[in-house]
Amino acid sequence: MIxxxxxxxxxxxxxxxxxxxxxxxxxxxxxxxxxxxxIEPALMNDHIAIDIGVEGVAxxxxxxxxxxxxxxxxxxxxCDLNRDEDDPRVVxxxxxxxxxxGNIGADLERRLDRFHRPYHHALADWLDHAxxxxxxxxxxxxxxxxxxxxxxxxxxxxxxxxxxxxxxxGIRLFGEAGLTVGDNEPYSGRDxxxxxxxxxxxxxxxxxxxxxxxxxxxTEAGQARWAALIADVAGRVALMLEAA
Numbered sequence: 001m002i003x004x005x006x007x008x009x010x011x012x013x014x015x016x017x018x019x020x021x022x023x024x025x026x027x028x029x030x031x032x033x034x035x036x037x038x039i040e041p042a043l044m045n046d047h048i049a050i051d052i053g054v055e056g057v058a059x060x061x062x063x064x065x066x067x068x069x070x071x072x073x074x075x076x077x078x079c080d081l082n083r084d085e086d087d088p089r090v091v092x093x094x095x096x097x098x099x100x101x102g103n104i105g106a107d108l109e110r111r112l113d114r115f116h117r118p119y120h121h122a123l124a125d126w127l128d129h130a131x132x133x134x135x136x137x138x139x140x141x142x143x144x145x146x147x148x149x150x151x152x153x154x155x156x157x158x159x160x161x162x163x164x165x166x167x168x169x170g171i172r173l174f175g176e177a178g179l180t181v182g183d184n185e186p187y188s189g190r191d192x193x194x195x196x197x198x199x200x201x202x203x204x205x206x207x208x209x210x211x212x213x214x215x216x217x218x219t220e221a222g223q224a225r226w227a228a229l230i231a232d233v234a235g236r237v238a239l240m241l242e243a244a
Contacts, residue, residue, distance in 0.1 A: 005073075006073070006118060006122070007079075007115045007118055008070055008072055008118075009071050010069065010070055010126070011058065011059060011062035011063065011069040012061075012062025012063060012067060012068040012069055013068055014068065015126070015129065015130030016068075016130075017130070017131050018131060018132065018133040018242075019068075019130070019132055019133060019134075019238075020067050020132060020133065020135075020136065020234050020235065020238055021067065021070070021126075021127070021130055021132045021134075021136070022058055022061055022062070022067050022068070022135075022136040022137075023069070023135060023136065023195060023199075024051070024055065024138045024139075025051075025072050025076075025081040025082040025137070025195055026050060026054065026072060026080075026139060026140075027050070027051060027054045027055040027058060027071045027072050027073075028055065028074055029044045029045065029049045029075045030073055030074050030075055030078075031075050031077070031078055032074075035078055037077055037101070037103065038100065039077075039100060039101070039102075043098060044075070047140075047214060048076075048077065048095040048096050048098055049076065050075060051076075051138075051139050051140040052142075052217070052218055053214055053216070053217030053222065053223055053226075054139060054212075054217070056220065056223035056227075057138060057212070057223045057226050057230070058138060060223055060227035060228075061227045061230060061231055064227065065231035067136070067234070070122070070126055072119065074115050074119075076092075077103070078091075078111065079111045079112070079114075079116050080092060081115070081120070081195065082192070083194050085112055085116060085117075087194070090108070090116065091103050091106050091111050096145055096146050097146050120199075123195075123199055124199060127199055127203075127205070132205065133238050134206050134207065134208060134234060134237060134238040135199070135200050135207040135208070136207070136208050136230065136234055137159075137195060137196050137200075137207060137208070137209045137210065138210050138212075140213065140214045140217060141211045141212075152185075152186045152213065154180050154181060154182035154185055154213065155180050155181070155212070155216055156180075156181055156182070156210065156211065156212050156213065156216075157181070157184070157186055157210075158170045158171045158181060158183060158184070158209060158210060159184055159187075159189030159192075159196075159209035159211060160189045160193070160209055161196065161201055162201060163206065166206045166207055166237050166241060167183075169236070169240050170208045173236060173237065174233060177233075182211070186211065208233075208237060
């Protein structure tokens with residue numbers, strides 16, 4: 001029997017109480033057949049449609065390093081799951097200079113009912129059941145935006161809003177690994193942190209918002225390297241938080 005499609009999937013073991021879990025809001029470039037975005041097909045493999053490399057890192061962290069993952073199964077161009085429902089960009093009319101014709105005049109409530117609300121309701125239930133000690137929010141960023149081509153020198157960025165408990169440790173540990181680390185770069189978690197604001201900060205859950213530059217994880221070797229590195233850093237951060 002084939003189960004009904006849903007906008008998320010769970011990978012890896014059952015969450016362990018006070019353990020580490022991972023969330024990947026932009027891991028997919030899937031577009032349902034009944035939604036026509038009206039853009040060049042090649043753009044569906046571009047950063048505007050998917051966080052390049054994140055699905056591979058999440059898969060490896062879940063299956064090889066035992067970090068349970070809640071992973072999106074729909075493109076951010078269909079519905080951006082890391083936006084609040086009232087954010088006008090939750091169904092984007094444009095992205096990085098590209099117009100998305102199929103989203104202009106789209107039925108917002110239908111998109112929210114079909115994708116955003118089920119994703120977040122499932123995530124809320126999963127986290128309540130898991131009661132994690134640390135939540136990882138995993139994203140990737142392009143080395144340079146087409147609409148703002150200044151170079152982004154950070155290999156990894158750590159994002160946070162008001163709760164920086166885990167972020168402080170993460171910034172230091174990634175730096176000690178020899179990386180150039182962005183402190184709320186390439187953009188600030190004070191401006192875009194919807195999923196973590198809702199599911200972590202609102203519940204007092206410590207979280208590590210990680211943005212990896214896409215040229216670091218656009219190959220299987222890079223994904224394997226970063227999965228091991230993030231699992232190691234997250235494990236050490238979790239221990240520090242527990243001891244605090």
